[in-house]
Amino acid sequence: MSSQVGVRTRARAALAMEAATASSAQPSSKRKKIYDTNHVAKLSKTPRTSSSSFFIPATVTEIVQERCLSPTSSEIPASCCSSNGSIGLDEDRIKLLDLEVESAQVETSTCNGGQEIERREMKSSSELRENSQEPEPMEINSHRALSKAKAMPTELELEEFFVAAEKDIQKRFQDKYNYDIVKDVPLEGRYEWVQLKP
Amino acid sequence: MDNLLCDEVWLSKSANTFEEVISDPVALKSYENEEFEEAFAVCLEKEVLCLPEPDYTKYLHSNNLIFPRCRVIQWFIKCRRRFNLSFGTVFLAFNYLDRFVSICQCNDWEYWMLELLSIACLSIAIKFNEISGLSLHEIQVEGLDYSFQSNVILKMELILLKALGWRLNSMTSFSFAEMLGFDFLEPHHHVKLISRVTDLLVQATLDQKMMEFRPSVVGMSALWCTLDQLFPPTSDTYIAYIMSILNQSQKDDIIKCHKLMETQTSMCVENHHYYCPLSPTTVLLNTHD
Numbered sequence: 349m350s351s352q353v354g355v356r357t358r359a360r361a362a363l364a365m366e367a368a369t370a371s372s373a374q375p376s377s378k379r380k381k382i383y384d385t386n387h388v389a390k391l392s393k394t395p396r397t398s399s400s401s402f403f404i405p406a407t408v409t410e411i412v413q414e415r416c417l418s419p420t421s422s423e424i425p426a427s428c429c430s431s432n433g434s435i436g437l438d439e440d441r442i443k444l445l446d447l448e449v450e451s452a453q454v455e456t457s458t459c460n461g462g463q464e465i466e467r468r469e470m471k472s473s474s475e476l477r478e479n480s481q482e483p484e485p486m487e488i489n490s491h492r493a494l495s496k497a498k499a500m501p502t503e504l505e506l507e508e509f510f511v512a513a514e515k516d517i518q519k520r521f522q523d524k525y526n527y528d529i530v531k532d533v534p535l536e537g538r539y540e541w542v543q544l545k546p
Numbered sequence: 547m548d549n550l551l552c553d554e555v556w557l558s559k560s561a562n563t564f565e566e567v568i569s570d571p572v573a574l575k576s577y578e579n580e581e582f583e584e585a586f587a588v589c590l591e592k593e594v595l596c597l598p599e600p601d602y603t604k605y606l607h608s609n610n611l612i613f614p615r616c617r618v619i620q621w622f623i624k625c626r627r628r629f630n631l632s633f634g635t636v637f638l639a640f641n642y643l644d645r646f647v648s649i650c651q652c653n654d655w656e657y658w659m660l661e662l663l664s665i666a667c668l669s670i671a672i673k674f675n676e677i678s679g680l681s682l683h684e685i686q687v688e689g690l691d692y693s694f695q696s697n698v699i700l701k702m703e704l705i706l707l708k709a710l711g712w713r714l715n716s717m718t719s720f721s722f723a724e725m726l727g728f729d730f731l732e733p734h735h736h737v738k739l740i741s742r743v744t745d746l747l748v749q750a751t752l753d754q755k756m757m758e759f760r761p762s763v764v765g766m767s768a769l770w771c772t773l774d775q776l777f778p779p780t781s782d783t784y785i786a787y788i789m790s791i792l793n794q795s796q797k798d799d800i801i802k803c804h805k806l807m808e809t810q811t812s813m814c815v816e817n818h819h820y821y822c823p824l825s826p827t828t829v830l831l832n833t834h835d
Contacts, residue, residue, distance in 0.1 A: 498693040501658045513705050516650040
């Protein structure tokens, strides 16, 4: 059991390392890319989810059985976690492919919002079927395995989001009452602050 | 607020037809009208404290958040059905989401941030408005691209509460419709009226053209459309009464919103799409992307 925990920790640490390295290299362009891929992911994942709800392909079942001692054991989550880590690189390729598909769809859309959404999903699912034939078997398997796992932002991304939100809240308070709580200093503005000496 | 009507008057009217009952608001004794009008005025004042910032719609546009927002709104609606939540809860969650996004204007919104925020909004709305709660694991069962650990969601909830100034009892378009419409009708008329009004309110929430109107205006417009459709003979009398207690600016907004809502309703019927954004701008926005 402890070894499994170790495996998960290393996988997450590796992902965090990759994210940190990439973000330090080119922060601004990296952010835009992340946004685009996420944007694509949210659309492309819908048909995968719906397709996977019907049945599990034989190949996926084989993979699961190979990696686990028994089908019903609790080790399945561990193997899923580790497989997510190993698929990290392929994930970027898949998202790039989806990005191209996405841009093509947007260019051809002339319908109202509702119908556009439906057609987009239909196209993306058909595109997935076409793409599934082209890549090698390994990519096919990893591609389908992805559809089950939900993405999770890194701790660094979460922390950045929380810090930015806290700053906005403090600034809002500061603007409203023209008082800087952190420095304990009144500011120019609506209220006049008088210091009390007990 | 819920007991604005005298029980005795209500019971004595129960045997009458709908037409006679709906005219009650106009025929109410003067002191009961005064009570209602005072409560209504208080709600209008309270409404202002729990609105998104001005130019919120413009902000959504400039940050490409119109469509992602629609997605999370639809997720709220799915959760309402799945967990049998009240519409009041869901509309509170809409309100928390919009207020937070307009307050904490991150430079780079990513979709996972919006999902995390939505989970927190729904969780808080459930704790505030429902009798029984849901675990953070249950909430994430379906319809999301991302999953989050409980401690992350709890931290998000705390930040959300700070941003909202802990003002959770928002006046929403649903609460206004509930106050104005449902309390004045006999129970056996509620089901049809409520389902129709809430459909209109959900569509209005998804439609960015409707965002410029205050919840009270949207709520009253939805009620107006529904009464026109379901109970036309009594609608004019009732709407005239409601209008009589509003100022000119509010009347103008309601007339404008009502006209827009009627247009959108007919478009919706033609397209046979519910809970989808109908505004053409959404399409153009996606095209430009």
